[in-house]
Amino acid sequence: MHMQNQESISQISRESSGCKRTMNMSSTAVLYLVLLLAVQSAIFAGAYRDPDSLNQLLKEKISDATSRDVKKKNLAGLELHGGDTYSPVYLGRQDLGSMEADKIVHLPGQPKGVNFDQYSGYVTVDPSHGRALFYYFVESPQDASSKPLVLWLNGGPGCSSLGAGAMMELGPFRVHSDGKSLYHNEYAWNNAANIIFLESPAGVGFSYSNTTSDYGRSGDNRTAIDTYTFLLNWLERFPQYKTRDFFITGESYAGHYVPQLAQLILHYNKISNQAVINLRGIAMGNAYVDDLANFQGSFQFYWERALYSDETYQGIQTYCNFANVSSECATYLRQASDEVGEIYGYNIYAPFCESPASTRIGVGFDPCSGNYIYDYLNHPEVQSALHANVTGLPYPWDTCSDVISWNDEPETVLPVIQELMASEISVWIYSGDVDGVVPVTATKLAIEKLNPPVKTAWYPWYSQKEVGGYTVGYANLTFVTVRGAGHFVPSYQPARALTLFSSFLDGKLPPANP
Structure with missing residues (x-):
């Protein structure tokens, strides 16, 4: 079991994924990344099993920012193809019985009393390259035929929705500390819907390409197109949906994935003049949607939680306007990082993974759970039961990929979110209020840039007779906080997360009464 790396409040504030990424950045963002790299110290460890990637990521972003040609893109980061058309999408034949072939008979270590169907397997998204995405699908134990279909995406970029989303957060099972057996998650989201967990892009988890150069060409654009292609083909395999x-x-860097995919779906629906995919809404947790809002909001969050001094905060306020860089600003950012010390960024009040017996937080979260999941999903019998790793990947399954490189990423997806707000779908952003990676202050700053009018004033909402958090209803946007939740909201506050999710599906604000 290898040691986890740690990173400071001055981290890029995304899920540390181990991805070697190269991106196009503005000069302002590059200068800030130089500062962030300069002030980085080790304060990150925990549930995700992360290789040492942040330094490499920032160095590549800095060196690459002024040297790469940028294809014409819209503000979503998706390549424009001219007019109102997009490139043709691969739609393959799904053989009769392919759905049943994907059905999971029994997972090793599965608890008794499983009363829902589960499926997993591969869907080809590019036959010429041999590129296929792995999914895990769980139906609802009650009235699955009438409940909605939900896609869950973890971020990174490059982290697994199977390992993180399904096994650590909102799926029907959690993994025991023995790494061999499972137990029920009482607050699984398939209580309210039928859920697809997708490992995307290729190179993440069990998803793969037979053309290894694909891994070096990953990015927002291909991820959106491949995910859309996956959905079309998956629906052919499961026509009842x-x-x-x-x-x-989704959560974190899925603050890019989710709105970009939604935008793509709506465009294809418009082109075909029918609801090819019946998209009704999107919800993003602790969503990374705007670079500058996240930089500014992170330092504000740590100061508001009394984690560094007023004097240092005043220095940041005076010298760091998050548009220009000065040596004085760098000094104060470094000082803030030193004053915070070593804490767990994904939940600033949670312990690091020390020992399974001593670090579980209530019933919802064990900071060592990433290690148990790693062991479980690398058992050959588990992979066989999941119909996974059919090509014999030359590396073990891991929560976050270190084989992909990221090649396109917009600095903001707020224009895309604004476009979606003008459509007929519901748009929710929720935020665990003790996350220091994509903190609630950053999300509030991002929403301020959208400048939506308030329709329903801020109020406390309730779950299990306690305040679950706070919410405000804007015109065509709902913002919800989850009290006591870190970056992985369903891990830290499973009951509150399920209440929030159920409200989202019902098209209602979270309950205002106990």
């Missing part, structure tokens, strides 16, 4: 209400959910 073709007309079902469909929702997209």
Whole structure:
């Protein structure tokens, strides 16, 4: 079991994924990355099993920012193809019985009393390259035929929705500390919907390409197109879901994935003049949507939680306007990082993974769970039961990929979110209020840039007779905080997360009464 790396408040504030990424950045963002790299110290460890990637990521972003040609893109980061058309999408034949072939008979170590169907397998998204995405699908134990279909996407970029989303957060099972057996998650989201967990892009988890150069060409654009292609082909395999209400959910860097995919779906629906995919809404948790809002909001968050001094904060306020860089600003950023010390960024009040017996937080979260999941998903019998790793990947399954490189990423997806707000779908952003990676202050700053009018004033919402958090209803946007939740909201506050999710599906604000 290898040691976890740690990173400071001055981290890029994304899920540390181990991805070697190269991106195009503005000069302002590059200068800030130089500062962030300069002030980095080790304060990150925990549930995700992360290689040492942040230094490499920032160095590549800095060196690459002024040397790469940028293809014409829209503000979503998706390549424009001219007019109102997009490139043709691969739609393959799904053989009769392919759905049943994907059905999971029994997972090793599965608890008794499983009363829902589960499926997993591969869907080809590019036959010429041999590129296929792995999914895990769980139906609802009650009235699956009438409940909506939901896609869950973890971020990174490059982290697994199977390992993180399904096994650590909102899926029907959690992994025991023995790494061999499972137990029920009482607050699994398939209580309210039928859920697809997708490992995307190729190179993440069990997803793969037979053309290894694909891994070096990953990015927002291809991820959106491949995910859309996956959905079309998956719906051919599961035709009973073709007309079902469909929702997209995710967290962290899925603040890019979710709105970009939604934008793509709506464009293709418009082109075909029909609801090819019946998209009804999107929900993003602790969503990374705007670079500068996240930089500014992170330092504000740590100061508001009394984690560094007023004097240092005043220095940042005076010398760091998050548009220009000065040596004085760098000094104060470094000082803030030193004053915070070593804490767990994904939940500033949670312990690091020390020992399974001593670090579990209530019933919802064990900071060592990433290690148990790693062991479980690398068992050959588990992979066989999941119909996974059919090509014999030359590396073990891991929560976050270190084989892909990232090649396109917009600095903001707020224009895309604004476009979606003007459509007929619901748009929710929720935020665990003790996350220091994509903190609630950053999300509030991002929403301020959208400048939506308030329709329902801020109020406390309730779950299990306690305040679950706070919410405000804007015109065509709902913002919800989750009290006591870190970056992985369903891990830290599973009951509150399920209440929030159910409200989202019902098209209602979270309950205002106990």
